[in-house]
Amino acid sequence: MVTISQPDVSQTTASDHGAVIQVEDVHKYYDLGETRVHALRGVTVSIERGEFVAIMGASGSGKSTFMNIMGCLDKPSSGRYLLEGIEVSQLSKKELAAIRNRKIGFVFQGFNLLSRTTAQENVELPTLYAQVSKEEGQKRAREALELVGLGDRRMHFPSQLSGGQQQRVAVARALVNRPSILLADEPTGNLDSRTSVEIMEVFQKLNDGGLTVVLVTHEADVAQFAKRSIQFRDGKIRRDEPIMNRPLAAEVLKSLPTLED
Amino acid sequence: MDLLAIIRIAMRALARNKMRSSLTMLGIIIGVGAVIAMVSVGQGAQQQAQQQIAAMGSNMLFVGAGTVTRGGMRMGWGATKTLIYDDMLAILRECPAVQAAAPGSQTAAQVVFGNDNWATQLNGTEPQYFDIRSWPLAEGSSFTQDDVNMAANVAVIGETVRKNLFGATDPIGQTIRINNLPFKVVGALAAKGTSAAMGSDQDDTIIVPITTLQKKITGQDWLRWIMVSAISREASYTAQQQITALLRDRHRIRPGSDDDFMVRNLADMADLADQQAQLFTVLLASIASISLIVGGIGIMNIMLVSVTERTREIGIRMAIGATEGDVQQQFLVEAIVLSLVGGAVGILVGTGASFLITQTLGWPVLVSATAIGAAVIFSMAVGIFFGFYPARKAARLDPIEALRYE
Numbered sequence: 202m203v204t205i206s207q208p209d210v211s212q213t214t215a216s217d218h219g220a221v222i223q224v225e226d227v228h229k230y231y232d233l234g235e236t237r238v239h240a241l242r243g244v245t246v247s248i249e250r251g252e253f254v255a256i257m258g259a260s261g262s263g264k265s266t267f268m269n270i271m272g273c274l275d276k277p278s279s280g281r282y283l284l285e286g287i288e289v290s291q292l293s294k295k296e297l298a299a300i301r302n303r304k305i306g307f308v309f310q311g312f313n314l315l316s317r318t319t320a321q322e323n324v325e326l327p328t329l330y331a332q333v334s335k336e337e338g339q340k341r342a343r344e345a346l347e348l349v350g351l352g353d354r355r356m357h358f359p360s361q362l363s364g365g366q367q368q369r370v371a372v373a374r375a376l377v378n379r380p381s382i383l384l385a386d387e388p389t390g391n392l393d394s395r396t397s398v399e400i401m402e403v404f405q406k407l408n409d410g411g412l413t414v415v416l417v418t419h420e421a422d423v424a425q426f427a428k429r430s431i432q433f434r435d436g437k438i439r440r441d442e443p444i445m446n447r448p449l450a451a452e453v454l455k456s457l458p459t460l461e462d
Numbered sequence: 463m464d465l466l467a468i469i470r471i472a473m474r475a476l477a478r479n480k481m482r483s484s485l486t487m488l489g490i491i492i493g494v495g496a497v498i499a500m501v502s503v504g505q506g507a508q509q510q511a512q513q514q515i516a517a518m519g520s521n522m523l524f525v526g527a528g529t530v531t532r533g534g535m536r537m538g539w540g541a542t543k544t545l546i547y548d549d550m551l552a553i554l555r556e557c558p559a560v561q562a563a564a565p566g567s568q569t570a571a572q573v574v575f576g577n578d579n580w581a582t583q584l585n586g587t588e589p590q591y592f593d594i595r596s597w598p599l600a601e602g603s604s605f606t607q608d609d610v611n612m613a614a615n616v617a618v619i620g621e622t623v624r625k626n627l628f629g630a631t632d633p634i635g636q637t638i639r640i641n642n643l644p645f646k647v648v649g650a651l652a653a654k655g656t657s658a659a660m661g662s663d664q665d666d667t668i669i670v671p672i673t674t675l676q677k678k679i680t681g682q683d684w685l686r687w688i689m690v691s692a693i694s695r696e697a698s699y700t701a702q703q704q705i706t707a708l709l710r711d712r713h714r715i716r717p718g719s720d721d722d723f724m725v726r727n728l729a730d731m732a733d734l735a736d737q738q739a740q741l742f743t744v745l746l747a748s749i750a751s752i753s754l755i756v757g758g759i760g761i762m763n764i765m766l767v768s769v770t771e772r773t774r775e776i777g778i779r780m781a782i783g784a785t786e787g788d789v790q791q792q793f794l795v796e797a798i799v800l801s802l803v804g805g806a807v808g809i810l811v812g813t814g815a816s817f818l819i820t821q822t823l824g825w826p827v828l829v830s831a832t833a834i835g836a837a838v839i840f841s842m843a844v845g846i847f848f849g850f851y852p853a854r855k856a857a858r859l860d861p862i863e864a865l866r867y868e
Contacts, residue, residue: 274781274861295785302783309865313778317478329467330783374782 220283221381221413222248222271227280229266229436240266241277242436248382248415253408255424255444256417258433265386267433268417272305272384273297285381302330306375310387312367314359314374320346321355324374331378338377345373349403365396372403382413389423395457401426402450426450465795472796475768486764487804489757490844494808494837495815496750501833502816504743506826511739514655515732521561521695522594523702525553525688525709528722542722543684544713550688556708559692559701564591565672566687569680573668574639575627582623583667584640586675587689592618592651594691602634602649605671613673617645621653621665641679645670698729751840757804758844765797765852776856777864790857797849798842805841809834 229241241263248254258264269275270282273289276297282289284304292300301307314323324345328338346355349369359367368388375383385404389397397420405426408414418424425447432440476483527545550565564587571584589604591597605616617638624633633647645668654664676683690705692698702725709723769776776789784792813834816827 269862272781274865295787298780298783298785298788301781307781309781313774313781313865315775315778318474326779327782330779330785330788335467378783 220247221250221252221285222246222415223281223283223286224271225281225283227267227270227277227282229263229270229275229278239436241270243280244436244438246431246438246441248413250381250413251408251411253404253414253426253428254416255427255430256415256433257419257421257424257430259419262433263436264417264433266436268384268386268415271382271415272307273300298330302327303378304381306372306378306380306383308368308371308375308383308385308388310390312359312364312371312391314367314370316359319356319358320351320362320370320373323359323370324377326374327378333378341377341379342373345377346370348376348407349373363396364392365399368392368396368400369403372400372407376407376412382415383407385414385416387418388416389418389420394422395454397423398426398450398453398457402454405450468791468795469799471792472799475772475796476799479768482764483800486760486800487807489760490754490801490804490841491757491808491811493750493754493757493844494805494841495811496753497747497837497840498809498812498829498833499815499819499827500746500750501743501836502812502827502829503819503825504739504746505830505833506820506828507742508736508739509828510826511735512732515728515735521692521698522728523690523692523698523705524726524728525549525690525705526724526726527684527686528720528724543682544722545685545688545709546683547685549709549712550685552708552712553688553690553705557701557704559697559704561691561693562590562594563688563690564588564594565685566591566689567672567675567680567682567684568686569675571640571668571679573623573627575636578627580623580626582620584675584679585667585669586672587669588672591669591689594689597654598652599649600652601632602647604649610671610673613677614671615643615645615674615678616648616670618649618651618669619647620651620667620669622663623666623668624650640668640670643678695729698727702727702730754840754844758801758848761797761800761845762848762852764800765793765849766855768796769793769852769856772856773859773864773867776859777861777867780859780861781865786857789859790853793853793856794846794849797853798845801841801845801849802838805838808841809837812837 224244224246227241227244228239231238231240244263244267256264256267266275270277273284273292277290280290284300287300289297289300314320315326321339321342324342325338328341331338333341343352343355346352349372351366351369351373354362354366354370357366359370362370368391371388372383375385383404388404389400392400401423404414404416408428414427416424416427424430425444427444428447429443430440431438525545527542529542547565550563553560554563567586569584571582573580573582588610589607592599592604599618600621602618604618605614608614609616617640619627619633619638627633627638628636633650636647637644638647639645651665651667651669690701692701705725706721709725710721713722715721779789779792813829816829819825820827
């Protein structure tokens, strides 16, 4: 078992330096019978605490593979990956599960909520796999839902929530174990443009609170809300640059027409 | 994750597909119900056989007049005239394993009381017969040795005879006519029921002093049977050997020739009946177990479908920190909950079916705690055994693939 310090989202500030993610010359290849597919061909990158990074690239560029490795769902074929200074690539499956549980918060494109399970219970789910008491888990889930603005929808089922609300439940679930990073894989892929901006507003707010956010997307108008953009192509990083003059999602929302049905 | 939370999650997952869960359980319900009902029937039969044989007296031996071949025709049991009163005295004198003996002779008789008449079996014996057969009297008393010595016209009647001749009338002191001879009823026997060993109604009988039967009715001086009690149940085997040896010697039967009598050991018959009943139980239980296994395969089938259906859920759970063990546990507990709930309902169904069998068919049925305990353990084992593979399959899923599953 790995012992993990639990950084409190609200107390960590952008000025807190030290790499949360440090990836050194990571390769990933899949052997498909005779042929070997190179998904990553030597990626080196470092992400500091409090950053908001957008990872971009076309499909097949390796960004999803990179995302899976960062999320400890997959292991690199070679190279080193340190998460908060812990060499993750050498850990057992059980230890990786613990890391995913406590250090990483996932947000997926398809929301991936359990149907016929209330928002509250969906958000509680990660606490079931952590050494957290039931009462503490319920309290944290309540707080996380309030943080994403769904305090009044706790007892709703996913089918009773809009896409944007479902995604916010997923964000609350990602936050409930107070992770070091929030990993979002195409979080706006299934949402209309206004709702996309709403989700980006949530991310910006969380990032302002000190949370490290890594966002994988292929949409430039979503990526622009991040502070730094990393471009993938053919399994390598092509470009890595800070985003200048990033818009504030809250401001953009005001200019957008409200899409009342 | 604590067990309670796992069980709660399992219950909820099962409640989501109520129809499917109940149909899956039905397999186990039928299996467990069948096992319990069948074992209950088997054990009831076993207990009844034991009780009947115990009622006959388990240390009892029956010595019967044997068969004889006359002109190429075998005449059946009781045809020989070689078994005599002196044989009984010799058995009492020379067989140390024998405690008591009563001589017996019998014939069919028509009995009349008032306007009623009844055909029954008339047995002649001595008063110790009732002790040897441990057959108490419901009313009145037995005839005495004096009655035997004087060949008195007194009778003790069995329950079936009492019912048919007297109904509600008190039989004691009444006079009945047997083959036109008047007999005074001095006692009525307690009901003994149908004999498991002999297959006949033991209560359909009238017992009179042997001398009366021999001198006034049959005119025969040989015996049809001698009822013997050994000093203990174990000694009944020794007694059997001693009596056989003695009678062969007294009847001058050459080595190699057949006995002209037969000795039946009730302990032997008790063991045999017990073995048969046990075999019956095992046979019924194994047939019923097959349905339990079929139920288990049903669980496995549904769990495999469930794992496939919930691939995405498994992926989500793994992504947010469930270990392989957590996932395996979850599905295993689901299978066990299915089989245990099915088992619990099956116990009710099986017990209900057992009582129904008792009520409608009149078979003795014994619902034993052992059968219920075995059913619970067995159904849990079925859940673990048939749930393990689907659970393993779920735990082995690759989270990335599982998340992508549509």
